[in-house]
Amino acid sequence: MPTEPTDTKAETKTEKSAPRGLEGIVATTSSICWIDGDAGVLSYRGIDIHELAAHSTFEETTFLLWFGHLPTEVELKDFRQKLADARALDWRVVEFLKQIPPRSNPMEVLRTAVSLMGISDPDDSDSSHAANIRKSFRLTSQIAMVVATFDRLRRKLPIVEPDRSLSHAGNFLWMLTGEKPIHEAERAFDVALILHADHELNASTFAARVIAATLSDVHSAITGAIGALKGPLHGGANEAVAKLLTEIEAGHADPVEHVRGMLARKEKVSGFGHRVYKTEDPRATHLRRMSKDLSTAAGNTKWYDMSEAIEQFVRGEKKLNANVDFYSASTYTTLGIPTDLFTPIFAVSRISGWAAHVMEQHENNRLIRPRADYTGPAYPAPYIPVQDR
Numbered sequence: 001m002p003t004e005p006t007d008t009k010a011e012t013k014t015e016k017s018a019p020r021g022l023e024g025i026v027a028t029t030s031s032i033c034w035i036d037g038d039a040g041v042l043s044y045r046g047i048d049i050h051e052l053a054a055h056s057t058f059e060e061t062t063f064l065l066w067f068g069h070l071p072t073e074v075e076l077k078d079f080r081q082k083l084a085d086a087r088a089l090d091w092r093v094v095e096f097l098k099q100i101p102p103r104s105n106p107m108e109v110l111r112t113a114v115s116l117m118g119i120s121d122p123d124d125s126d127s128s129h130a131a132n133i134r135k136s137f138r139l140t141s142q143i144a145m146v147v148a149t150f151d152r153l154r155r156k157l158p159i160v161e162p163d164r165s166l167s168h169a170g171n172f173l174w175m176l177t178g179e180k181p182i183h184e185a186e187r188a189f190d191v192a193l194i195l196h197a198d199h200e201l202n203a204s205t206f207a208a209r210v211i212a213a214t215l216s217d218v219h220s221a222i223t224g225a226i227g228a229l230k231g232p233l234h235g236g237a238n239e240a241v242a243k244l245l246t247e248i249e250a251g252h253a254d255p256v257e258h259v260r261g262m263l264a265r266k267e268k269v270s271g272f273g274h275r276v277y278k279t280e281d282p283r284a285t286h287l288r289r290m291s292k293d294l295s296t297a298a299g300n301t302k303w304y305d306m307s308e309a310i311e312q313f314v315r316g317e318k319k320l321n322a323n324v325d326f327y328s329a330s331t332y333t334t335l336g337i338p339t340d341l342f343t344p345i346f347a348v349s350r351i352s353g354w355a356a357h358v359m360e361q362h363e364n365n366r367l368i369r370p371r372a373d374y375t376g377p378a379y380p381a382p383y384i385p386v387q388d389r
């Protein structure tokens, strides 16, 4: 006996909606990263990002994120060694990189390569903490190698074998360019990796934690995280900034007038705004300076000058601050890195934070499964046979 459809949705209501986009919702506890968005403070395990950018290395910062304290000299040496020892891509991953079309999107290539790495990982079926650490070493070493190797192959250049004596930053630049990086470039890249390493419950890290919380494996969580990072509202914004700068230059446009037009058309300007920071993103402070210093040293401040003009205008007009993605675009361009590698390079760094969060999730796990505030047809809606529709 069919029941009469109700004319009210009251019965079908489940829960009251959280704010759109979960703004301001505290979804988990975590001891990895603390942000004060009003004061513009970012810290990893309580240590201010400015201290880490000034004194640390990517290896040391990754140790800090994974193990919760700064390493002793012996611990750091051991950590570096393990990261360097993991610089070996499985032949199936290399074959995949050789066989895909050179025009493939590098973020899609990376996402697929990480998924493939999961199949060939020696600890594949082991989700113990020790195995997760070993997987995290391999992923951190090899994501950088995948990005560099794919770029070499698509440019029809020979693959550069890793140099285990180099730092993580130095080895990436070496495998990408086939040249040993000068100290300034290696240090700038190392600092960029430190700045991008973690950022609390950003979209890709949240995605990774949701996947990890089903007790799925590290590679599945990181594959999902890469998919989330790719979007232009998140990590993909650094490429969008570079495209904007290139478009302005190609059209011989005035940067301020170009952006004024975008705002008038209600378009978003990539590299500005942030869900958490209501003041300057502390990472942008470093990237702005790096962009300026590197471009001055290179004798071409074109991209920096354009970026600075846009930043001043957007801040004045919309009260929006530059985020981490804005000046990373001109910094990486000045380092000679192809635009479509900017977001993969974000992943080269963020794997350290993702891994820390996946391990933290597994250590104190509960399934993440919120509710939706249902807005569809009232229950019970009638099922109308196909001939009567």
Ligand SMILES: CC(=O)SCCNC(=O)CCNC(=O)[C@H](O)C(C)(C)COP(=O)(O)OP(=O)(O)OC[C@H]1O[C@@H](n2cnc3c(N)ncnc32)[C@H](O)[C@@H]1OP(=O)(O)O
Residues within 6 Å of the ligand: 021, 202, 232, 233, 234, 235, 237, 267, 268, 269, 270, 271, 272, 273, 274, 275, 276, 318, 320, 323, 324, 325
């Ligand atoms: C690593 C990272 O993920 S950092 C962020 C990278 N993403 C970007 O740079 C993309 C551009 N920025 C944005 O889209 C947003 O600022 C986000 C996604 C970063 C944050 O989004 P939210 O907190 O959801 O803010 P939301 O998108 O609702 O914007 C609030 C208001 O500010 C405006 N606004 C926010 N960012 C921008 C922007 N970059 N350009 C123009 N207007 C903007 C919105 O249009 C909106 O205005 P309205 O209230 O008049 O409609």
Ligand SMILES: O=C([O-])CC(=O)C(=O)O
Residues within 6 Å of the ligand: 198, 199, 201, 202, 203, 275, 276, 323, 324
């Ligand atoms: O925290 C966020 O929402 C985005 C961000 O800045 C990051 O992931 O680095």
